[in-house]
Amino acid sequence: xxxxxxxxxxxxxxxxxxxxxxxxxxxxxxAKKYVDVESNIKNFFKKKKIPENxxxxxxxxxxxxxxxxGELPPIDLSDFFK
Amino acid sequence: MGLIRGIAEAxxxxxKHEVKDYLIKFMEEEKEKEKEKGTEKKPEEIxxxxxxxxxxxxxVKIEEIKEEENDDEDILPLIEPEFIKFTYKVKPKDFxxxxxxxxxxxMLPVEEFACxxxxxxxxxxxxxxxxxxxxxxxxxxxxxxxENEKFDKTVENLEKYGVLKIEQVSDNQKTFILYVPxxxxxxxxxxYQKPEKSQQKKPEKKPFRKGDDDEKPAERKEKPVEKQxxxxxxxxxxxxxxxxxxxxxxxxxxxxxxxxxxxxMRVGRSNFDKIYMEAVKYIDKKYGFKVLSDSEKFKEYLxxxxxxxxxIPTFDSWKKTKV
Numbered sequence: 001x002x003x004x005x006x007x008x009x010x011x012x013x014x015x016x017x018x019x020x021x022x023x024x025x026x027x028x029x030x031a032k033k034y035v036d037v038e039s040n041i042k043n044f045f046k047k048k049k050i051p052e053n054x055x056x057x058x059x060x061x062x063x064x065x066x067x068x069x070g071e072l073p074p075i076d077l078s079d080f081f082k
Numbered sequence: 083m084g085l086i087r088g089i090a091e092a093x094x095x096x097x098k099h100e101v102k103d104y105l106i107k108f109m110e111e112e113k114e115k116e117k118e119k120g121t122e123k124k125p126e127e128i129x130x131x132x133x134x135x136x137x138x139x140x141x142v143k144i145e146e147i148k149e150e151e152n153d154d155e156d157i158l159p160l161i162e163p164e165f166i167k168f169t170y171k172v173k174p175k176d177f178x179x180x181x182x183x184x185x186x187x188x189m190l191p192v193e194e195f196a197c198x199x200x201x202x203x204x205x206x207x208x209x210x211x212x213x214x215x216x217x218x219x220x221x222x223x224x225x226x227x228x229e230n231e232k233f234d235k236t237v238e239n240l241e242k243y244g245v246l247k248i249e250q251v252s253d254n255q256k257t258f259i260l261y262v263p264x265x266x267x268x269x270x271x272x273x274y275q276k277p278e279k280s281q282q283k284k285p286e287k288k289p290f291r292k293g294d295d296d297e298k299p300a301e302r303k304e305k306p307v308e309k310q311x312x313x314x315x316x317x318x319x320x321x322x323x324x325x326x327x328x329x330x331x332x333x334x335x336x337x338x339x340x341x342x343x344x345x346x347m348r349v350g351r352s353n354f355d356k357i358y359m360e361a362v363k364y365i366d367k368k369y370g371f372k373v374l375s376d377s378e379k380f381k382e383y384l385x386x387x388x389x390x391x392x393x394i395p396t397f398d399s400w401k402k403t404k405v
Contacts, residue, residue, distance in 0.1 A: 065374075066366045070360075070361075
């Protein structure tokens with residue numbers, strides 16, 4: 001049985017890992033993880049409203065991910081134009 | 083009488099000795115002949131022993147090579163399907179292999195099987211059953227352990243088995259189509275589009291310039307069509323099917339690439355990083371977080387952003403200068 005505290009903890013863990021992220025590859029893994037956690041939270045609170053602390057944590061995490069992606073070196077587009 | 087007998091006995095005695103000597107000589111000659119024959123036979127035997135295995139080994143090697151060649155040549159298609167390029171109308175929640183396909187691919191050798199499933203997972207992530215057969219594909223699907231040649235060979239074998247089709251779309255570009263049973267309910271055929279059509283739809287965006295700090299690019303760029311899927315066709319940097327053969331469009335892509343590089347040099351590294359940061363934020367806000375984590379889509383939208391940000395002419399205006 002999934003506990004909401006576990007979900008909250010996974011959000012916190014993810015935040016720490018985002019801070020330590022140093023490569024685009026790592027970022028993609030974290031982004032996938034975030035999407036998974038987000039869908040888990042939505043599934044968990046299917047019939048109820050998602051608590052504010054969760055929405056705040058999700059928003060904050062998403063902002064961190066976007067910020068981190070912007071801080072990482074710009075992706076190389078040379079392959080894309082080949 | 084005694085004298086005659088004495089002479090006869092002497093003759094007999096001498097004859098005996100002569101016969102003895104003759105016999106001894108004869109015997110010795112026979113022995114020598116036998117010895118000579120014996121020494122002549124041995125080398126022959128040795129030669130035979132040495133030569134035969136060498137010939138055998140060589141013939142075994144040749145047989146092995148022939149077998150290998152035959153293995154490659156003898157790949158017969160497991161199926162002969164009609165290859166349809168499609169996209170998923172709505173991306174299924176889970177990746178699944180249809181039963182019919184599973185029955186077919188379970189007969190593939192382990193390397194071909196792994197390659198096929200990895201390719202299938204890779205294109206599934208992009209909601210389709212096809213993709214570019216580029217240099218980075220091997221890495222993207224996680225088959226770094228394969229050498230380039232081995233990977234190419236595996237893909238070729240998959241084509242021979244009839245579960246994959248390779249299309250040469252231009253001199254340098256190839257695409258692959260995976261055989262996945264077409265399901266009309268959940269899939270839509272990927273139709274070919276003319277460049278003009280996509281360019282007509284292209285949103286006219288005001289470029290983001292340095293110094294315009296009051297107005298964020300996201301606020302100024304309100305014109306793009308709302309739906310994400312529809313948006314894909316309108317991206318100037320995107321390789322739309324049917325366009326690959328259009329030399330003019332290929333030239334335009336090269337032009338865009340060069341213009342981006344020039345702009346990068348012009349604005350400097352730190353400014354370029356800032357523009358990139360803005361692009362990331364804009365794309366997230368405008369198209370959603372999923373686009374950020376989808377490498378191909380992100381590149382498409384990023385190119386679009388750069389085109390606006392660096393005042394790179396759109397395809398239509400660029401085309402006019404060429405005609």
